[in-house]
Amino acid sequence: MNEPGRAxxxxxxxxxxxxxxxxxxxxxxxxxxxxxxxGVSLTVERGETLAIxxxxxxxxxxxxxxxxxxxxxxxxxxxxxxxDAASLRxxxxxxxxxxxxxxxxxxxxxxxxxxxxRRILGGVLKRVAGLAEEGARAERMAELMRAVDMDxxxxxxxxxxxxxxxxxxxxxxxxxxxxxxxxVLDEPVSALDVSVQAQVLVLLDDLKRRFSLTYLFISHDxxxxxxxxxxxxxxxxxxxxxxEDGATLFRAPREAYTRELLAxxxxxxx
Ligand SMILES: Nc1ncnc2c1ncn2[C@@H]1O[C@H](COP(=O)(O)OP(=O)(O)O)[C@@H](O)[C@H]1O
Ligand SMILES: [Mg+2]
Numbered sequence: 001m002n003e004p005g006r007a008x009x010x011x012x013x014x015x016x017x018x019x020x021x022x023x024x025x026x027x028x029x030x031x032x033x034x035x036x037x038x039g040v041s042l043t044v045e046r047g048e049t050l051a052i053x054x055x056x057x058x059x060x061x062x063x064x065x066x067x068x069x070x071x072x073x074x075x076x077x078x079x080x081x082x083x084d085a086a087s088l089r090x091x092x093x094x095x096x097x098x099x100x101x102x103x104x105x106x107x108x109x110x111x112x113x114x115x116x117x118r119r120i121l122g123g124v125l126k127r128v129a130g131l132a133e134e135g136a137r138a139e140r141m142a143e144l145m146r147a148v149d150m151d152x153x154x155x156x157x158x159x160x161x162x163x164x165x166x167x168x169x170x171x172x173x174x175x176x177x178x179x180x181x182x183x184v185l186d187e188p189v190s191a192l193d194v195s196v197q198a199q200v201l202v203l204l205d206d207l208k209r210r211f212s213l214t215y216l217f218i219s220h221d222x223x224x225x226x227x228x229x230x231x232x233x234x235x236x237x238x239x240x241x242x243x244e245d246g247a248t249l250f251r252a253p254r255e256a257y258t259r260e261l262l263a264x265x266x267x268x269x270x
Contacts, residue, residue: 054235
């Protein structure tokens with residue numbers, strides 16, 4: 001229950017767990033179960049950007065995918081703006097999609113290759129945002145394209161006709177189309193050229209202010225995290241080892257593991 005007078009966080013995660021079952025045996029190589037997320041609790045306040053940073057395989061994507069309903073949790077509690085994920089799921093994809101949206105690392109793969117951008121955005125506007133009227137959808141699509149600095153004329157093209165940066169702008173427009181206030185960004189610029197990364201980060205920051213969004217921003221890249229995060233959670237082997245506001249974490253990390261992570265990033269930089 002929420003205490004009276006206390007703001008409801010945009011995201012609340014309590015003791016999230018995911019163990020992927022093992023497999024194999026006869027004829028195939030046996031794979032043991034993997035405890036990808038081993039008891040994670042966190043909150044993200046409305047309007048905040050919480051970054052999750054950690055090495056590859058630390059469980060970041062699994063945590064994100066449980067939150068947006070793409071991976072079935074082994075355990076834990078997930079709330080989006082005070083609404084339990086289980087009840088959102090029971091209310092159907094429209095309720096879930098209006099509460100929280102997801103932007104993936106590989107933008108071109110995340111857009112259906114057989115549909116024009118108009119059909120992709122139109123589908124979300126119709127099914128999730130509930131815009132029944134075609135004229136209203138067309139108008140909204142043009143608005144969304146302009147919001148991500150794309151020419152509305154591009155609506156009649158297919159995902160593979162765009163560069164990675166353009167495709168990621170379109171994937172962001174698709175997330176905006178659902179009108180969700182909470183967006184999970186899983187390595188949203190990691191697949192892009194460095195110059196394009198900076199442009200997309202500026203766009204994300206601009207959209208966050210304009211539409212009062214909350215971001216859960218996942219990245220293995222500390223330079224990106226430093227640029228975007230209000231607070232940073234450091235994840236290692238399925239657990240959060242340290243949560244700190246960005247300035248403190250980068251200036252005075254408490255945990256030895258965080259210091260190692262920062263030191264190795266600085267070595268790579270130069
Ligand atoms: N569908 C899956 N089946 C089995 N194991 C998985 C699956 N997805 C991820 N894993 C394993 O779970 C661990 C965490 O992966 P992931 O959440 O993708 O981490 P990250 O996003 O931090 O790189 C890794 O050991 C990975 O191999
Ligand atoms: Mg990942």
